Amino acid sequence: MKKSKSFQKKPEKLLGNEREGLLVAHFGAHAEIEDDKGHIFRCHLRKNLEPVITGDRVLWQPGEDNIGVIVDYLPRRSLLSRPENKKKLKPIAANIDAIIIVTAPNALSEHLIDRYLVAAENIKIPVKILLNKMDLLEESLQSEIIKKLKDYEKIGYQTFFSSTLTKHGLDLLDNFLREKSCVLVGASGVGKSSIISSFAPNEFVRVGETSAQGLGKHTTTMTRLYHLPHGGNLIDSPGVREFGLWHMDSNEIVQGFIEFKPFLNQCKFRDCQHLKEPGCAVKQAVEEGKISAKRYTSFKEMITENQDRLS
Ligand SMILES: Nc1nc2c(ncn2[C@@H]2O[C@H](COP(=O)(O)OP(=O)(O)OP(=O)(O)O)[C@@H](O)[C@H]2O)c(=O)[nH]1
Ligand SMILES: [Mg+2]
């Protein structure tokens, strides 16, 4: 990378010894780094450094006015990203053990859940689904909504139910979260920040104002890591409207549907796309009720969207 000499020399002289730290929050050209004693330092991000993100372990040097500089990051064990546009992947969180897709009765979108599942399967990070705001689940909708969640359990995804209002289900979730680093993702207003606030009551977590719908306000604007009192970290992320899969090809999308796996080698044609081909074992499994028709429709939508984008 080309740099002017004067730019390179001056800051280096003023910097202290290199230290390791945990990136707990990231905003623009700055980040907050926590050292082993829990002290927080504000740091600049170097322009020539690859993007670092919440959850990264970084090397940094203290500087003037208590502002340091991040100089490098340590190898990651996992990284969740989402496409910002057709060309650019934006990292969301690093070194996570599980992704928790949070949803709510008035915001349950299988469209969004299925996209997160495909992304998570491809980066090989375990993924769970959490239905929050159980207190708002009207009795007339209960069986329908619970069935949707149970359908995900059937194919192998653990589901949780919670209400930050009544505290229902928080203990089971707490047990799961211990000693892990997890990230909460999902639409705006489903209660991601409220869940963190319930688990880490001593932290200041900005929560959306109560509204009839409680949706779509985009209260959280940055991804931040919180320590849990019983061990482990929970990362809060801004709510999303959509999770694009522009960065994935058809094969990666297929691999993201875990229940298709037993059938993939049984199609008549080796290069079967599982769309219109004769002798497709996946389509047959849908007809026989072994694969849910809804998930298969979701798969076809993703493939078509990606083909439209590429054309
Ligand atoms: N009834 C009910 N309301 C809840 C529950 N959890 C959160 N809320 C309310 O839902 C609204 C949105 O909560 P947030 O925690 O800010 O939602 P978020 O998912 O972090 O939203 P973004 O930051 O915009 O992505 C707030 O008014 C909360 O008080 C719940 O379990 N039940
Ligand atoms: Mg939030």
Ligand SMILES: [Zn+2]
């Ligand atoms: Zn096929």
